[in-house]
Amino acid sequence: MSNSPLTPGVAPGRLPAKSYTDNFTDHAPPLEPHEARVAADRCYFCHDAPCMTACPTSIDIPLFIRQIATGTPDAAAKTIFAQNILGGMCARVCPTEQLCEEACVRETAEGKPVEIGQLQRFATDTLMAKGVHPFTRGKPTGKTVAVVGAGPAGLAAAHRLAMKGHEVTIYDARPKPGGLNEFGIASYKSTGNFAQREVEWLLKIGGIRIETGRALGRDVTLAELQAGHDAVFLGMGLAGVNALRAAGEDKGNVRNAVDFIAELRQAGDKSALAVGRDVVVIGGGMTAVDAAVQSKLLGAQNVTIVYRRGQAKMSASGYEQEHATSAGVRIITNAAPVAVHGNGAVAEVEFAYTEETPQGLKTGPETFRLKADQLFKAIGQTLSGAPEGLRVEGGKIAVDATGRTSIAGIWAGGDCASGGEDLTVTAVAEGRDAAEDIHAALMG
Amino acid sequence: MANLTTDFIGIKSPNPFWLASAPPTDKKYNVERAYEAGWGGVVWKTLGSEGPPVVNVSGPRYGAIWGADRRLLGLNNIELITDRPLEVNLREIKEVKRKWRDRALIISLMVPCDEDSWKDILGRIADTEADGVELNFGCPHGMAERGMGSAVGQVPEYIEMVTRWVKKHSRMPCIVKLTPNITDVRKPAEAAHRGGADAVSLINTINSITSVNLDEFSPEPMIDGKGTHGGYCGPAVKPIALNMVAEIARNPVTHGMPISGIGGVTTWRDAAEFMALGAGNVQVCTAAMTYGFKVVQEMISGLSQYLDDKEMSVSDLVGRAVPNVTDWQYLNLNYVTKAQISQADCIKCGRCYAACEDTSHQAIAMSADRTFTVKDDECVACNLCVNVCPVENCITMVQLPQGALDERTGRKVTEYANWTTHPNNPSTRAAE
Structure with a gap:
């Protein structure tokens, strides 16, 4: 194959074979034991630590870091997993720069926080590498719970429920468990099939059965789940994708960024993946960044993220934005798509400049066009196929603080449920807390 | 740049930084490299009596404790006095001193506690042209079991007696090196003073076990499954040393007796602190063992800058804090x-x-x-x-x-x- 970044259109194999290995390797390599000791030693062991407050799963960060510093990373891992059973994945994908590390007092003091995410990874990797599962299942309760979705929320709920002695069955629409951990995370953040290894490790608790390829509403109904189980937890995420609402959106090579990311994650041979020479990504979140950076890593010559609002409004963190720009991605803000041009397939995208006004975002009369032979839409996901009868608010299943929905016996958490940010770590917290409430309700 | 030249009991050196009697000063090769790096003086590693030299272990000799990033905070050792033949050491001392006239070269001595032994060794070193002797009454391990080192330093009467012998049989300036492994450091210092010592140096190393191997259940450093207490030194011992120096400096009996300060000196600041508490110069070992001889260059520039900033001379600094040490x-x-x-x-x-x-x-x-x-x-x-x-x-x-x-x-x-x-x-x- 003799394609290069300059090859017109959408083409695979734009780079030499070795580049794909290099580009999709772990982008933040794990700490060596000595590095971990040094990094751990920077922790001040704060009183009522701000990092812990900032963590959606409330991991006792000062304690686990001290356990690393004193040479007991296994104990550190247990401290982490007690609060967040997906602490391994969260260590890789959490926007720590907006959570624990932003709150770290050393960020205040020196602009250089303790590397909490990397330390968490060191601890969790150390224990998981031993194949040890640190928790044991409680006495069987005889109760069964159905969990919909084998993503972060569902897995966290299932693990906690299994730990309490309940029998759990997880139904997931996809062929593999993991949810966004498996299908929605940039490849270089989760290498070495980590999402699947993590699920296997989590299942060692026992008492959890996963049925893949079983979608709620298609293969199984909520009524059936309710009839067959003592409780139901919904954690199926957001399967729908927002539309651009720009003329020509249906042209060829216009894709949802989430599909591109999922395809990339599942592809064994990245060189076989076709990518445009000129790629445009529309959106301002982590999905946009993941799609844009990976397009670049696949060999696209020009990749541009276009976001309709100002830079400060982008939900991708400053760290993520920097990651994108250092990979060679251009970020254009305050521009909204108005039309997709091209004869069959996309050739150009036309944008109007925008302005934030007290009345909302206004598009101006002036437009510009970007060359594009591939266009990715990363403008947010939506709840689709929510079961009838559940109260929905703000496009999500309405839940209270413990995850209870409007129907008794049905709980929900993660991205599909109201409240909290759409983050892996938030989903884990919601799944865990709903599980505790389910347990209380079942045993009460 | 401040003049750092010091005259310590008549021994001149271009700066107050001497290498303490220890592994770094065991032979000509090291000592010359130390002088080249800028050290003002060297106390040659302790010589023993004529005859077969002592034998060291061939397992680990050092144990350590560390701070963040494996910064060495404390070191302990179970090494004995020089294990090289006496005549080799004497020859090298003479060669080095002839070549490095402007640097101080002191010979540390440790021989059995009888007058003949001391008379004999003093006679053997007489023509080395060394600037003085330091009596090693401090080493807490190995040699102490044979009635030398700290076994002498722990008995003030012995200190006084041996010091008298040394002054009787030698015209060299005599420094008595004290052990901290006692309850009241003023007593051995007073004994040295009574015996006619020109100065004391302190502290020698502290009895210690740096760590325990929790798999083999033995102290570290471990030799074939067993360990023994070693001499502790390095930054961790500095507060203990400072106090002992101050106690001697403010004791009316020994007040004004020259002191060579030893114990964890790592930077110019440590040295300045020892000197403010009455030390006329300082001796260094662990810092050199950790960072190499070049470390003295920071000590020289730092002390010099400090004295310039304070518009003080070395003699203004020495003892300046002593009046403020009280009960x-x-x-x-x-x-x-x-x-x-x-x-x-x-x-x-x-x-x-x-x-x-x-x-x-x-x-x-x-x-x-x-x-x-x-x-x-x-x-x-x-x-x-x-x-x-x-x-x-x-x-x-x-x-x-x-x-x-x-x-x-x-x-x-x-x-x-x-x-x-x-x-x-x-x-x-x-x-x-």
Whole structure:
């Protein structure tokens, strides 16, 4: 194959074979034991630590870091997993720069926080590498719970429920468990099939059965789940994708960024993946960044993220934005798509400049066009196929603080449920807390 | 650049930084490299009697403790005196001294506790042209089991006796090196003084076990499954050494006797502290063993800059803090300070709060937004918050002026008064 970044259109194999290995390797390599000791030693062991407050799963960060510093990373891992059973994945994908590390007092003091995410990874990797599962299942309760979705929320709920002695069955629409951990995370953040290894490790608790390829509403109904189980937890995420609402959106090579990311994650041979020479990504979140950076890593010559609002409004963190720009991605803000041009397939995208006004975002009369032979839409996901009868608010299943929905016996958490940010770590917290409430309700 | 030349008991050196008698000074090769790096003087590693040299272990000789990033904080060793033939050492000493006239070269000695042994060794070193001798009454391991080293240093009468022999059989300036493994360092120093020593040097290493191997259940360093106590040195021992130097410097019996300060000197600042407490120069070992001989260059530039900044000479510095070392009973009980937290510098870690609330006087308040403030009516000014605060000078101790109200006691700050006159002191009442 003799394609290069300059090859017109959408083409695979734009780079030499070795580049794909290099580009999709772990982008933040794990700490060596000595590095971990040094990094751990920077922790001040704060009183009522701000990092812990900032963590959606409330991991006792000062304690686990001290356990690393004193040479007991296994104990550190247990401290982490007690609060967040997906602490391994969260260590890789959490926007720590907006959570624990932003709150770290050393960020205040020196602009250089303790590397909490990397330390968490060191601890969790150390224990998981031993194949040890640190928790044991409680006495069987005889109760069964159905969990919909084998993503972060569902897995966290299932693990906690299994730990309490309940029998759990997880139904997931996809062929593999993991949810966004498996299908929605940039490849270089989760290498070495980590999402699947993590699920296997989590299942060692026992008492959890996963049925893949079983979608709620298609293969199984909520009524059936309710009839067959003592409780139901919904954690199926957001399967729908927002539309651009720009003329020509249906042209060829216009894709949802989430599909591109999922395809990339599942592809064994990245060189076989076709990518445009000129790629445009529309959106301002982590999905946009993941799609844009990976397009670049696949060999696209020009990749541009276009976001309709100002830079400060982008939900991708400053760290993520920097990651994108250092990979060679251009970020254009305050521009909204108005039309997709091209004869069959996309050739150009036309944008109007925008302005934030007290009345909302206004598009101006002036437009510009970007060359594009591939266009990715990363403008947010939506709840689709929510079961009838559940109260929905703000496009999500309405839940209270413990995850209870409007129907008794049905709980929900993660991205599909109201409240909290759409983050892996938030989903884990919601799944865990709903599980505790389910347990209380079942045993009460 | 300040003139760092020192004259210590008549021994001149271009700076007050000497390498202590230890592994770095065991042979010509090392000593010449040390001089090339800039060391002002060297105390040659301890020589023993004529005859078959001592034997060292062939397993590990050192144990250590570390701080962050494996920074070496304390080192201990079980190495004995030189294990090279006496005539080799003597020949090399002579060669080195002839070549390096401007540097100090002292010979450390340790021989059995009888006059003939001392007379013999002093005779053998007489023509080396070395500048002086240091009597090793300090090594706490190995040699002490044979009645030498700290076994002598722990008995003031022996110190006095041997020092007399040395002064009787040699015209060389004589430094007596003291062991810290005693209860009152003033006693051996007084004995050295009585025996006619020109100076004392201290501290030698401290009896120690640095760590225990929790798999083999043996002290480290471990030799074939067993360990023995070694001599502890390095930054960790500095506070102990400073106190011992100060005790000798302020003791009326030994006040003014030259002191060579040893114990954890790692930077120019450490050296300046020893000198302020009365040391005429300092000896260094662990810092060189950790960083190599070049480390002296920072000590030279640092001390020089400090003296320039203070417009002081070396002799102005030596002993300058001694008058301010006193007994607890003379401390001003009417000196009242309160901790003050600079909100601009505070990073809100809460360590001061945890320390005060859990282990001290509940004198720091914490608000919902993590603002930490001192409760003046509870603060006893213990300084723990200052010590645990990770930000230097974020918490400071502010003195209440005379006449100000101490909210804790409800009393106004008055003039100087100490325990000797305090009404709660039983001796004060007895005297009335």
